Amino acid sequence: MDRRAFVQWTLSAGALLPAISLAVRDRHGDLLPRRRLGRTGELVTMLGLGGWHLGRMNEADAEKTVEAAIAGGIRFFDSAESYQAGRSERYLGRYLVPKYREDVFIMTKTTAGTAREARRHLEGSLRRMNSGYMDLWQMHAIGSPGDVDRRLANGVWDVMEEAVQEGKTRYIGFTGHSNPAAHLHMLSSQQAAQTCQMPVNIADMSYSSFSRQVLPKLVDHDLGVIAMKTLANGGFFGGSQHGQHGPNPRVVPDRLSVREALHFVWSLPVSVVVSGPDNIGQLKEKVALARSFDGMDQATRAALVKRVADMAGRKVEFYKS
Numbered sequence: 001m002d003r004r005a006f007v008q009w010t011l012s013a014g015a016l017l018p019a020i021s022l023a024v025r026d027r028h029g030d031l032l033p034r035r036r037l038g039r040t041g042e043l044v045t046m047l048g049l050g051g052w053h054l055g056r057m058n059e060a061d062a063e064k065t066v067e068a069a070i071a072g073g074i075r076f077f078d079s080a081e082s083y084q085a086g087r088s089e090r091y092l093g094r095y096l097v098p099k100y101r102e103d104v105f106i107m108t109k110t111t112a113g114t115a116r117e118a119r120r121h122l123e124g125s126l127r128r129m130n131s132g133y134m135d136l137w138q139m140h141a142i143g144s145p146g147d148v149d150r151r152l153a154n155g156v157w158d159v160m161e162e163a164v165q166e167g168k169t170r171y172i173g174f175t176g177h178s179n180p181a182a183h184l185h186m187l188s189s190q191q192a193a194q195t196c197q198m199p200v201n202i203a204d205m206s207y208s209s210f211s212r213q214v215l216p217k218l219v220d221h222d223l224g225v226i227a228m229k230t231l232a233n234g235g236f237f238g239g240s241q242h243g244q245h246g247p248n249p250r251v252v253p254d255r256l257s258v259r260e261a262l263h264f265v266w267s268l269p270v271s272v273v274v275s276g277p278d279n280i281g282q283l284k285e286k287v288a289l290a291r292s293f294d295g296m297d298q299a300t301r302a303a304l305v306k307r308v309a310d311m312a313g314r315k316v317e318f319y320k321s
Contacts, residue, residue: 017035017267017268017269018035018036018037018038018224018225018269018270018271019035019036019043020033020034020035020046021033021034021035021043026075026103027103028070028071028100028103029070029071029073030073031045031073031075032045032046032047032072032073032074032075032287032290032291033045033046033290033291033293034046034075035270035271035272036224036271037171037194037195037224037271037272038194038195038218038222038223038224038225038271039194039222039223039224040170040171040194040195040224042105042135042171042224044075044076044105044224044271044272045073045074045075045076045272045290046266046271046272046273046290046293047074047076047272047273047275047286047287047290048074048076048077048078048107048226048272048273048274048275049065049066049069049074049076049077049078049274049275049276049277049283050078050228050274050275050276050277051077051078051079051080051083051088051089051092051108051276052080052083052084052088052242052243052276053243053276053277053278054066054079054088054091054092054276055079055083055084055087055088055089055091056084056243057091059091061279061280062091062095063091063094063095064280065277065280065283066091066092066095066096067095068280068283068284069283070100070104072283072284072287073287073290073291074287075103075104075105076104076105076107076272076274077092077096077104077105077106077107078107078108078274079092079106079107079108079109079125079129080108080109080110080111080140081108081109081110081111081121081124081125081140082109082111082140086124086125086128089108089125089128089129090128090129092106092128092129092130093128093129093130093131094130097129097130097131098130101131105135105136106129106131106134106135106136107134107135107136107137107138107226108125108129108134108136108137108138109137109138109139109140109141109175110122110125110137110138110139110140110156110160111140111141112139112151112156112159113150113151113154113156114154114155114156115154115155115156115158115159117156118155118156118159118160119159122137122159122163122168122169125137126168132167132168133167133168133169133170134168134169134170135169135170135171136169136170136171136172136173136194136195137160137163137168137169137171137172137173138172138173138174138175138195138197139151139156139157139160139172139173139174139175139186140174140175141175141176141177141178142174142175142176142179142182142183142186143176143178143179143182143321144179144181144182144321145181145182145185147182148182148185148186148189149185149189152189152190157190157192160172161192171194171195171224172192172193172194172195173193173194173195173196173197173223173224173226174186174193174195174196174197175196175197175198175226175228176197176198177198177199177228177229177233177319177320178319178320178321179208179320179321180198180208180209180210180213180214183196183198183210183213183214184213184214184217187214187217187218187221193223194223194224195223195224195225195226195271196214196218196223196224196225196226197226197227197228197274198210198214198225198226198227198228199227199228199229199230199232199317199319199320200215200225200227200228200229200230200265200268200270200273201229201230201231201232201236201261201264201265201317202251202256202260202261202264202304202305202307202308203232203235203236203251203308203311203312203316203317204229204312204317205305205309205312206305206308206309206312207312207313207314207316207317207320208317208320208321211268215268215269219269224271224272225269225270225271226270226271226272226274227265227268227270227272227273227274228273228274228275229317229319230261230262230265230273230275231252231258231261231262231275232251232316232317233318233319234246235248235251235315235316235317235318235319236250236251236252236256236261236316237250237251237252238250239318240315240318241318242319243276248315248316249311249315251308251311251316255307255308255311256304256307256308258285258286258289259289259292260304262275262286262289262290262293263289263293263296264296264301264304266290266293266296267293267295267296267297267301273290
C-alpha cells in the first residue's frame with residue numbers, strides 16, 4: 001500500500017479488530033479477552049504463551065510457567081517442532097495437555113521442505129505433545145517466494161491438508177519473520193490457509209513492513225492474524241540475536257514502554273499476540289497489560305510510529321532479510 005492508502009486504512013483499524021468476547025470464565029478461572037481467529041471462527045485469548053521461550057526453561061520453571069499462564073487467563077499455546085529439538089512440545093505434553101487439553105488452543109509448526117519430512121514432523125509433534133490432534137499446524141518460517149514454491153512443489157502443503165482430513169489438526173496456516181514478499185506469494189499461491197503468523201510491532205511499520213504490506217490482505221481474506229515479535233524478539237532491548245538483550249540502542253525504554261509497544265499491536269486487527277516470557281514476572285506483566293487494554297486511536301499510533309522511525313531497520317529487527 002502507498003502511504004496515503006495505508007494511513008486511510010489505519011484510520012479504521014479499530015473498527016477492524018476481530019470480534020471480542022469479554023468476561024468469560026472456565027473451570028480454571030477468568031480468561032483474558034478473546035478475539036476471533038479469522039475464518040476459523042474460534043475465539044482465542046488475545047495473549048498466547050510463546051513456545052520458544054518455554055522450551056529453553058528447565059523442567060521446574062516450564063511447569064510453573066504453564067500453570068501461571070493458565071492462572072492468568074491464557075488459553076493459547078504456541079510451539080514448533082524445531083524449538084529446542086522438540087523440548088518445547090514435550091513440555092506442553094507433560095505440563096499442559098494432561099490437565100488442560102480440552103480448555104486450550106495448541107499450535108505447533110513445521111519447517112519441513114518435503115512431504116516426507118512434513119509427515120515425520122506431524123507424527124513427532126503429536127507424540128511429543130501427548131495429543132491425538134493439534135488445533136493449528138503451520139508451515140513455519142517461509143523465507144522467500146522461491147522457498148514457498150519449493151515447499152508447495154514438494155508436497156508440504158498437501159500433507160498439511162491431509163492432516164486436516166485425518167483429524168490430526170483442525171486448522172492450517174503459515175508463518176515467517178524475514179520477508180513480507182514470501183507471505184504475499186503464499187497468499188497468491190493457495191487459498192486453504194486459515195491463519196498467518198508474522199512480526200507486528202511499531203518499528204516494523206517503518207522497515208520492510210509486514211503490517212503495511214501483508215496485514216490488510218489478511219484482513220481482506222479473513223485469515224486469523226497471529227502477531228509475533230511485538231518487542232522485536234529482544235531487538236527492542238538492544239539485542240541482535242534470537243531472544244537476547246544486548247548493547248545496541250534500545251527502543252524500550254529509551255523511546256517506548258512495554259505497555260505502548262503491546263497496546264499498539266493489540267489496537268491493530270490481530271487475533272492473538274504470541275509473546276514469550278523470560279520468567280513468570282514478565283508473563284504476569286503481559287497478562288496485566290492485556291487486561292488493561294482499552295484501545296488506541298489512530299493519532300496515538302501514528303505518533304508512536306514516528307517516535308521510533310529513525311531506529312527502524314535490521315539493527316532492531318535483525319531477523320528480517
